[in-house]
Amino acid sequence: MKNKIRIAIDGPSGAGKSTIAKRVAKQMGIDYIDTGAMYRAIGCKILENRIDLKDKEALKQLLAQTEIDFIDGTIILDGEIVNDKIRTPAVSKIASDASALPEVREKLVVLQRKMGQVKSVVMDGRDIGTNVLTDAEYKFFMTASSAERAKRRWLELSEKGETADLAQVEADIIQRDHNDSTRVLNPLKKAGDAIELDTTGMTIEEVTQKILEVIKWQS
Numbered sequence: 001m002k003n004k005i006r007i008a009i010d011g012p013s014g015a016g017k018s019t020i021a022k023r024v025a026k027q028m029g030i031d032y033i034d035t036g037a038m039y040r041a042i043g044c045k046i047l048e049n050r051i052d053l054k055d056k057e058a059l060k061q062l063l064a065q066t067e068i069d070f071i072d073g074t075i076i077l078d079g080e081i082v083n084d085k086i087r088t089p090a091v092s093k094i095a096s097d098a099s100a101l102p103e104v105r106e107k108l109v110v111l112q113r114k115m116g117q118v119k120s121v122v123m124d125g126r127d128i129g130t131n132v133l134t135d136a137e138y139k140f141f142m143t144a145s146s147a148e149r150a151k152r153r154w155l156e157l158s159e160k161g162e163t164a165d166l167a168q169v170e171a172d173i174i175q176r177d178h179n180d181s182t183r184v185l186n187p188l189k190k191a192g193d194a195i196e197l198d199t200t201g202m203t204i205e206e207v208t209q210k211i212l213e214v215i216k217w218q219s
């Protein structure tokens, strides 16, 4: 495909990556791929099958029998749409733990690279610019203070009618940042050639416009 354009957006949880990535992709008329949702789908299956992450044989078997796809904003696990199931705190935790395992990363990175080879994409995650699409045409590293990220997450939960303690939400975010950025394999890290965007105090529209401005996209 000629003039293929790949946009990598990495950053910690709650920085607004998926909301922004979705908007940028829509404006450009290209696909959005949420790689976090892929780790979450595997986490969900591990939970449902009660697999112990230390049991490498069981994990390998499970992975060999797992099919994951991401089409039109929908995450599909073994033929089932699991968009809603993967957003629970239990899945967040297991996805973070499972994403540190080489077997899990290998499987998903191969899939993600294939997706980036055949079409133009906006892909968000933790290691897209540093590992999955190292030759992406544009790379962004999106951050925001942990207080702001916790506030956004807390508002999201409240809108869904769930009650949560703001301090606990922030503590969980800090813990996940630590897990994701200190793991040995492809940790959360800004690529040397990525543009850093601190979204603290910025609106969704402002961040979206900033990215479109960088890639000089005019609708």
Ligand code: DC
Pocket (backbone or CB within 6 Å): 013, 035, 036, 037, 039, 040, 092, 095, 096, 097, 099, 100, 124, 125, 126, 127, 128, 176, 180
């Ligand atoms: O973006 P998210 O919160 O939905 O991601 C879920 C977990 O998956 C997160 O703890 C980190 C991991 N992840 C990863 O290791 N690499 C990616 N490219 C995307 C997500």
